[in-house]
Amino acid sequence: MKYISTRGNSPAKTFTEILLGGLAPDGGLYLPEEYPQVTRDELDAWRDLSYADLAFAVLSKFATDIPADDLKAILDKTYTAEVYNKGRADSDFSQITPLRTLTPGVHLLELSNGPTLAFKDMAMQLLGNLFEYALAKQHQELNILGATSGDTGSAAEYAMRGKQGIRVFMLSPNGKMSAFQRAQMYSLQDPNIYNIAINGMFDDAQDMVKAVSNDHAYKAAHKIGTVNSINWGRVSAQIVYYFKGYFAATESNDEQVAFSVPSGNFGNICAGHIARMMGLPIGQLILATNENDVLDEFFRTGVYRPRGTAHTYQTSSPSMDISKASNFERFIFDLVGRDGAKVREFWANVDRAAGNADVAAFDIKGTAYWDNLPGFCFASGKSTHLDRLKTIRELWEEYGVMVDTHTADGLKVGLEQRRPGLPLVCLETALPAKFAETIQEALGREPERPASTVGLEDLPQRVTVMDADVAVLKAFITANVPV
Numbered sequence: 001m002k003y004i005s006t007r008g009n010s011p012a013k014t015f016t017e018i019l020l021g022g023l024a025p026d027g028g029l030y031l032p033e034e035y036p037q038v039t040r041d042e043l044d045a046w047r048d049l050s051y052a053d054l055a056f057a058v059l060s061k062f063a064t065d066i067p068a069d070d071l072k073a074i075l076d077k078t079y080t081a082e083v084y085n086k087g088r089a090d091s092d093f094s095q096i097t098p099l100r101t102l103t104p105g106v107h108l109l110e111l112s113n114g115p116t117l118a119f120k121d122m123a124m125q126l127l128g129n130l131f132e133y134a135l136a137k138q139h140q141e142l143n144i145l146g147a148t149s150g151d152t153g154s155a156a157e158y159a160m161r162g163k164q165g166i167r168v169f170m171l172s173p174n175g176k177m178s179a180f181q182r183a184q185m186y187s188l189q190d191p192n193i194y195n196i197a198i199n200g201m202f203d204d205a206q207d208m209v210k211a212v213s214n215d216h217a218y219k220a221a222h223k224i225g226t227v228n229s230i231n232w233g234r235v236s237a238q239i240v241y242y243f244k245g246y247f248a249a250t251e252s253n254d255e256q257v258a259f260s261v262p263s264g265n266f267g268n269i270c271a272g273h274i275a276r277m278m279g280l281p282i283g284q285l286i287l288a289t290n291e292n293d294v295l296d297e298f299f300r301t302g303v304y305r306p307r308g309t310a311h312t313y314q315t316s317s318p319s320m321d322i323s324k325a326s327n328f329e330r331f332i333f334d335l336v337g338r339d340g341a342k343v344r345e346f347w348a349n350v351d352r353a354a355g356n357a358d359v360a361a362f363d364i365k366g367t368a369y370w371d372n373l374p375g376f377c378f379a380s381g382k383s384t385h386l387d388r389l390k391t392i393r394e395l396w397e398e399y400g401v402m403v404d405t406h407t408a409d410g411l412k413v414g415l416e417q418r419r420p421g422l423p424l425v426c427l428e429t430a431l432p433a434k435f436a437e438t439i440q441e442a443l444g445r446e447p448e449r450p451a452s453t454v455g456l457e458d459l460p461q462r463v464t465v466m467d468a469d470v471a472v473l474k475a476f477i478t479a480n481v482p483v
């Protein structure tokens with residue numbers, strides 16, 4: 001299996017070759033040359049597999065340059081009930097991603113039982129083990145540099161803590177995250193994890209990361225890398241739970257299901273798109289946005305209009321507050337029949353529009369691409385703060401289930417958009433404990449706290465406070481990385 005770029009101008013690479021990198025040299029994103037197909041016999045054989053065995057069945061079609069025994073060992077170590085047991089006390093942790101039925105035909109797929117209580121653990125934990133494996137083989141080291149406003153940074157730190165050959169330098173805006181999020185990250189005492197609180201906003205931290213990454217000599221000398229959502233290892237790991245959720249929600253492989261996915265950077269739902277392209281019987285992929293509805297607008301009207309950070313709202317489902325969706329290019333590549341030249345043209349317009357909210361970067365209405373869109377089975381909708389409060393309240397009152405703000409967006413849009421007759425599987429992307437303020441507003445009570453997080457805020461914290469100064473950041477990295 002080789003991987004090609006969505007912009008059509010980069011040499012094909014193997015899974016391990018793209019694992020530690022980011023964008024392709026031509027600025028595109030990597031995708032398999034062809035999607036591996038799953039036969040009916042395979043689906044039948046996979047139906048009752050454990051999560052780790054299912055992950056092996058799916059991922060051995062993608063990671064073809066990792067010896068089977070090695071891949072199996074990595075997956076067995078990654079997907080265990082010991083790692084994914086941080087969720088609700090009554091969850092079936094042996095399933096890793098248990099399915100919770102709310103009412104016949106409406107289910108939650110629990111993806112947030114991992115160490116940081118958000119679905120990003122599902123992929124990031126695997127990435128940590130894959131990175132450690134690949135670096136050891138190449139006798140290499142990697143220094144991961146990132147900026148976070150919450151979920152990504154903590155998932156990366158919990159995945160990389162204690163790993164050989166890896167250090168993490170994670171920037172966060174000083175005092176801007178919730179007490180819970182701060183405690184989750186800053187209480188880690190592992191010597192390979194460096195928390196850096198920047199006196200500024202998230203965008204200042206992000207700009208510092210970009211500045212260091214753009215200094216190519218410094219980046220190479222200090223072996224700087226990233227783990228952002230375009231990483232192919234992350235996307236591929238997410239394909240697995242669509243299979244798991246499908247099997248759990250159906251009795252036979254003749255049935256179809258609808259998945260609804262709280263979406264930001266389009267990474268999670270992109271994995272669902274790929275699962276469908278492989279032959280998983282998905283009848284509908286329902287994309288849910290919050291007030292930042294750039295993706296909902298595209299699927300309803302054909303217009304792609306990234307908003308720019310100045311026009312991006314801060315909402316109560318903050319992990320979906322995006323101005324442009326970095327993984328969206330992967331889907332567009334498939335929509336335009338894998339025409340790299342067309343993707344180059346579209347993304348030249350995205351760059352030209354530069355987040356000017358009044359300008360459409362591209363518009364496919366009236367083209368053959370618009371006519372092809374229904375064949376990809378997407379539906380979409382948006383949810384607002386008031387919708388979120390209402391959904392959280394209804395779920396709690398009717399089923400005694402507390403959901404977080406992002407999952408509430410997914411449920412609201414999923415119930416609105418699903419085709420009658422299709423079972424609905426809503427992906428639960430985080431647990432309510434992470435978003436206490438909004439739960440308090442909706443229900444007048446504190447969210448449930450998984451046992452593992454009780455007292456988290458009282459643990460000693462380890463963090464370096466720093467001004468938003470690139471030279472100071474570089475000096476800090478240099479001082480901690482033996483060259």
Ligand SMILES: *Cc1c(COP(=O)(O)O)cnc(C)c1O
Pocket residue numbers: 118119120151152229262263264265266267268269319320406429430
């Ligand atoms: C990251 C995140 C999302 C958005 O996922 P994408 O892959 O970026 O679309 C949704 N909900 C939560 C809780 C997240 O952390």
